Amino acid sequence: MEGNFIKIGKNLVPAEEYVAEGHSFCTGCGEVLALRLACKALGRNVIIANATGCIEICTSPLPVTSWRVPWIHTLFENTAATASGIEAGLKIMMKKGKMPERDIKCVAIAGDGGTSDIGIQALSGAFERRHNFLYLCFDNEAYMNTGIQRSSATPYGASTTTAPAGKLSIGQTTWKKNLPEIAVAHNIPYVATASPGYPFDLMNKVKKGGEVSGPAYVHILSPCPTGWRSPSNLSVKLGKLAVETAMFPLYEVENGRYKLNVDPPKLKPVEEYLKPQGRFRHLLEGDIKEIQEHVNEEYAKLKAKVACFAA
């Protein structure tokens, strides 16, 4: 192990910051918190390919940069493809003796839009080709960088600028696309969900994903005070409540085997997660009940998969 560490309880966290201060993320941003933790978990031997989005914009206004690790941004939908080229390029140059053999992890970073909408084709291709890379999806559940437009990862009932709640609409009329399951369907060695509400779990998963040989995918819920219209001091709490209500369960799938990482003896009602957020403010009792039923159903399906591998 290299560098200095901070002791938090029984956990040692690297003191090194790879995303430098001076960035322009919003106050209380859950995404940059998760990003900092992820980078600490990965260390310095990485090359990061970043899709267009909040992280890219908030860390790289020419002529300055927040990145203390090698970093590249090219476009919005092509991050997994760019990562494919980085990974393949490094591997072949090491094989041909054009650069010294060493461990350099290629890490792709994108938001939920860049992953579940416009970037899904490139991501699917990179998974299928078995590139040795880690893909981190920072999911703040809408196009926050362009002004809170809906994505396919926006949860049912949330009000966004392109699926606003109104007299005739509840807001988002579709259920959140299940990206981790789509990743699992590619039979890649490692898939996990994480939340900055559980920082050590998040760091462990990112570290594990970085150590896997082959494609790995970590889907990170990223509470967004600006887009969720929630108080900026509640991001970590919402990151916990999402898990405690099973709106966003924490699990990992290693070589196809499901494991639940946080399994509350009794789930909190989804209302506790929805209420502090302005994007759900318009929901009526019946709507919340519908969401609760959906969450129960999805959680039961997940637990059934976990049970398959319990023995």
Next chain:
Amino acid sequence: MSKRVGLEASFAAAEAARMANVDVIAAYPITPQTHIPERLAEMVANGELEAAYIPVESEHSALSACLGSAAVGARTFTATAGQGLELMHEVVYVASSMRYPIVMTVCNRALSAPLSVWGDHSDAMAVRDTGWIQVFCQNNQEAFDMTLWAFRVGEDSRVLLPVMVHFDGFSLSHVTEPVILPEQEEVDRFLPKFQYAFALNPDKPMTHGAFGPPDIYSETKVAQEVALRKSKGVILQGWQEFGDVFGRYYDPVESYKIEGAKLLLLTMGSFSETAKAAIDTKKDSGESVGLINLRLWRPFPFEELRQAVKDAETLVVFDRCISFGGPVGPVCSEVRSALYNEKKRPAVVSFIGGLGGRDVSVKDFEYVIDRGREVAQKGSKELFEMVGIRGQVTGIRG
């Protein structure tokens, strides 16, 4: 000893990439480019070429993967055509703006709709303003030579720009011609190793592709424009060195029998060889004609063009692309613009033909020469004339 073999332009380009010892190939199949990635995949599978072959899921990802491999300093190659080049369009801009010296061969193809897999220059013209170095080949030997030369020029530390090598779909890509292949030793003498000073590396972290706020974006674009124009010196040096090693010398503007010619025909790509036959026939019957083959398209060779046409009375430009609603064919438009401020300049007449693989014969070029001379002398109300079109409308008015 070099050897003379029969090769399609596609196989010639693949041979050039192999002899350049490329590290990464990322490609998606599209007619008429398919024989290039197929042959390279074969070479990798048979151990004739040590490279990573990435069978991507689209052209957008093909060029995106190339960005990644070039960013870590790998010698990078791809190939596409028509719709493929259109699909990767936004990545095409990024490759040049981020100064990655990717080499891409384009087997020129018409654009949909209606769907056409056959040749014209619509795909090339749609990317003429993307900041790549662009050259057009007139035969299969040039397909080999230009592909090899493209690595030498693009990767030069004074250039660092991507290079597009164009050859016509089917009429070159799928036609076998004799090609002289050099010895590996000669190639190694001509083409140095790619040493990229800005490679992404954890030992020296660098940020590639930071975004440009309004107070800096313009400066980045000016720097890019200056770099593309300055690449001309290395382009010429590259062709000189190529000739010194391989014995074949190339110019940005190739002249064929232009001395004293009153009328010049200007063509690009495979048209040029057919047009040469028409020039020969015309010369045999005593006409004062010659041919200009425009090889370098970007950066545009202003000086060489002006020099080549300065004594001519008429310049007939034959395009393989329509600039819908525009002045004339895109090549003609630029040629006219290049000559506009010259005190003495030829009358410039525009023809368009050979769209979507329509054959243009020696006879058609002879017609264009005759008709071009007539238009230059008598004038015309038409902006340009379509060649070899059925129906009444062959002349297009403004």
